Amino acid sequence: MEIKKELLLEGLHCAGCAAKIENRVGKLKGVNSSIMNFATSTLIIEVEDNLMDRVIEKAKKIIIDLEPDTNVIDKDELREKDNHAHEHNHGECACCEHNEEEYVIKELILEGMHCAGCAAKIEDRVKKLEEVKEAVLNFATSTLTITTGSKDISIVVEKAEKIVVDLEPHTKVIDKEKLSDTGIHNHEDCACGCSSTKELGHTHANVNTNRKRLLKIGAGIGLFVIATLFQGKNFSPFMYLASYLIIGGEILTLSFKNILRGEVFDENFLMSIATIAALSVGEYPEAVMVMFLYQIGEYFQERAVNSSRKSIASLMDIRPDYANLKIGNDIKKVSPNKVNVGDIIIVKPGEKIPIDGEIIEGKSAVDTSALTGESLPRDVAEGENILSGFININGVLTIKVAKSYNESAVSKILDLVQNATAKKAKTEKFITKFARYYTPTVVIAALAIAILPPIIKGEVFAIWIYRAATFLVVSCPCALVISVPLGYFAGIGAASKSGILVKGGNYLEALTDVTTIVFDKTGTLTKGNFKVSEINSKGNMDKEELLKYTAYVESFSNHPIAKSIIKEYKGEIDKANIENYKEITGKGVQAFVNDVKVASGNKKFMEVLGVKYDDVYSSGTVVHTAINNEYAGYIVINDEIKKDSASAIKKLKESGAKKIVMLTGDRKENAEATGKELQIDYVYSELLPNEKVEKIEELYKHKKNKEKLVFVGDGINDAPVLARADVGVAMGGVGSDAAIEAADVVIMNDEPSKLANVIKIAKSTKKIVTQNIAFTLSVKMLVLILSVFGLASMWLAVFADVGVALIAVFNSMRILKHS
Known part of the structure; x- marks a missing residue:
């Protein structure tokens, strides 16, 4: 007997290792199938029952050998724990005294965080804290998200804050909850000219820090100019040294502190060693200018990164600043977090809808473009539901709040977009791993350059030490570590502006390799607004009576076809007159209506019942009764x-899809008519939900490993197929929790062409990220080679570091133009 076992691999971040795990486990004796779903960190093994325990033991050993930090969890055991916790919540558990572990998520804003390398170190160290289950630092949004089982969250925050400040002393750690609860920012009181406290990386403390930094650099350059004017004088070297310490003292201090903590290979260390080497061989002006150019480059790089963050954040600037809460006859302006379900809020023309609710008074046109990408306004009136994030254009709306702010559409969408970078693309993971080994390798190579030629050839040490120092300056991988994640985040931001939610960089990258696209029919390629177009009765039955009986028997069904028949009937249906109702999946329904046996459904159902029916050829759906x-x-x-x-x-x-397929439960004639009109390559009709999954499995067998399959459906009825596809795309996801949960990509309106848009954005993102990698590595390799042969100065090396980083960051921002 064959059994399927699912193992959750917590902490698995290496896509290459995931592939190796899948391959090695698949070769174990007794294993019939081994599938590694990297996106969900799940290894699915099909194994003979009698070999299960032995296989699981060996599989765990393979996983730990390849990825030592990975925690292997049996999903069956995890479900049992979840059920156990559920019993606790309902007071049904008698086996223990409420000792289950509950996890808390805390988000911290790291204001002033500009070093991508330090961000990676912070994430790694916070992850290793005993109380922390998971930690993700989103460099693009300066947000550290911590998942902890600790009851005292303040201790965890304190430890995390210490790690942050140790590695990045100028970074300010702010609890996101406290930031959102501080109320409304008064721009009139702000002297710095900021437009919003929401601007990532912006603080008044940052402004002051930058001023001090520029003043310090200015003082250092003043001393440098004096030393240069009096070149050759006895005090000149001391002036250079003073200038060097003023400009680069902070870098030297940080480097020393990091070495004491065991964090040796970072840009501070590289610059310190390189410039100290230059000083040791008497290249005083060179050492000072390298520190100066590096500091100036870092300053502009920080400005560029901040500007990039603001540009991306502005694409999704849908977070409401306040809500007009109605209290009696008064209106009070409050934070959206302070509004409760059932409260009444007023939205004036020009204001954002702050929270989801129902309009109880007023009518207006609303701008939905921030959520859906739609350019045309939508008319709304009393009795309609309305979503947060829409902008009220011309009327005053009174709204009864239906959800808390955290559960509203705008909050969920923002969380999805801002946390999307946690699901990193393979390219991002490769760069992070590459940087980890690249810098130490270059440092060892620089040491060899400084020592070996003088020893072997008997040449002057000073020449080779200078070359080695130049070699070190070039080696910092910041350009890649910053620009690649920023590129993917820009791609996700550009898609969001177009009304498309992409739930991770991994899905954006997967969209570049799409060759097979599978569509559901109803509600995806068609409007899903069914309407009765023809009624044909037989024998003594008149049309009204046929419609009545069919409406009655269909009245318990939620299917759109059933609803259209009930709507056409228009009369009242007394369900008390309906008995023995039964629904046969994929065929139809039957019941007794006032003691009359009524059966309604497709022709397969008539055949099952042994009823001779008319074989109708129509482009519509035919319901026989x-x-x-x-x-x-x-x-x-x-x-x-x-x-x-x-x-x-x-x-x-045109975008490169080789195969367009349509899967539908609709009858063959309808499906083929739709497929022919839309020029779809393959049409499969009259399918049950499980048969759709089987068809997807068949399609998988005919594609190459790198090629990706996308399924596009409504996100509710097609959840199993959405989950099985490489990328699941849900249509019309505005306000639909089920759609947002089920899919990897959510198209916020009902336009299938948005899929072509997001594929275009994905390809542009991949192209620009590849350009950054190729440009950065080629420039660095060229300058590294030139420095070995003494053809590159330290000044050129600084350009190959911070200059290249700036160019790469600005190049990443071109992705935003594709929104």
């Missing part, structure tokens, strides 16, 4: 194809 086992007639329901669908298919084929 039998009364007391006698054929009573049929009703035709039509569904209109979206105007956008044809152009979507065309654009997708």
Whole structure:
């Protein structure tokens, strides 16, 4: 007997290791199948029952050997724990005294965080804290997210803050909850000219720090100029040394502190060793100018990174600043966090809808572009639901709050976008790993350059020490460590502005290799607004009676076809007159209506019942009805194809998709008519939900390993298929929790062509990230080679470091133009 076992690999971050794990486990005796889902960190093993324990033991050993920091958890055991916790919550557990572990998530804003290398170290150290289950530092948004089981969260925050300040002394750690609860920012009181406290990386403390930094650099350059004017005088070297210490003292101090903590190989260390080497061989002006150029480069790099963050943040500037809370006859301006479900809020023209709710008074046009990318306003009126993030254009709206701010659409969307960088693309992971080994390798190579040629060839040490110092300056990998994650975050931001939520850089990268795109039909390529177009009764049955009986028997169904029949009937349905209701999945429904046996469904259902029916050829969906086992007639329901669908298919084929497929539960005639009109390559019809998954599995067998398959559906009924696809795309996801949960990509409106847009953005992102990698490595390698042969000065080396980083950051920002 074959058993399927799922293992959760917590802490698995290496895509290459994941592939090796899948391969090695697959070769174990007794294993019939081994599938590693890297996106969900899940290893699925199909194994013979009698070998299960032995295989699991060996699989765990393979995992730990390849990824020692990975925690292997049996998903069955995890589910048991979840059920156990559920029993606790409902007071049903008698086996213990509420000792289950509850996890708390804390978000900290790291204001002034500009060093990508330090960010990686902070993330790594916080992860290793005993109380911390998971830690993710989103460098693009300067947010550290900590998951902890500790009951005293303040201790964890204190430890994390110490780690941050030790590694980045100028960084200010702010609790995100406290930041959001501070109320409304009064811009009139702000002398710095900021537009919002939401601007990432902006603080008044930062402004003061930068001023002090520039003043210090200015004083150092003043001494440098004096020393240069009096070159050759006895005091000249001391002036140079003083200038060097004023400009680079902070870098030297940080380097020394990091060495004491065991953090040797960072840019502070590289610059310190390189400039000290220059001083040791009498190159005083060179040492000072390297520190000066490095500090200036870092300053502009920080400005560029901050500017980039603000540009990305502005794309999703949908967070409301306040809500107008109605208290009696008064209106009070409060933070959206302070508004409760059931409260009444007022939204004036020009204001953002702060929280999801129902309009109880007023009508207006609303701008939905921030959420959906739609350019045309939408009219809303009393009785309609409205989402946070929309902008009220012309009328005053009174809204009854339906959800708390944290549960509202705008909050969920922002969290998704801002946390998307936690799911890193393979390229990002490669760069992080590359940087970890690259810098120490270069330092060892520089040491060899400084020592070996003088010893072997008997040449002057000073020449080779200078060359080695130049070699060190070039080696800092900041350009890659900053620009690559920033590039993917910009891609996610650009997609968001177009009304497309991408839940991780890994999915954005996967979209660049899409060759097979599978569509659901109803609600995806068609509008899903079914309407009765034809009623044909048989025998003594008239049309009104046929419609009535069919509406009654369909009244318990939530299917859109059933709803369209009920809507067409218009009369009241007394469900007390319906007995023995039964639904046969994929075929139809039957019941007794006032003691009359009624069956309604497709032709397969009529065949099961042994009822002779009319074989109808129609472009619509045909619902046959039998009364007391006698054929009573049929009703035709039509569904209109979206105007956008044809152009979507065309654009997708132009983008490189080799195979466009449609899967539907609709009957063959309807499906083929739709497929022919839209020029879809393959159409599979009359499928049950499980048969859709089987078709997806078949399609997988006919694609190459690197090629990706995308499924596009409604995010609710197609959850199993969305989960199985390489990238699951949900349509019309605004306000749909199920759609946002089920899919990897959520198209916020009903336009299938948005899929072509996000693929275009994904390819542009990959292209620009590749450009950054190629440009950075080629320039660095060239200057490294030139420095070995004494053809590169330290000044050129500084350009190959901070100059290249600046260019790479600005290049990453070109992605935003594709929104």
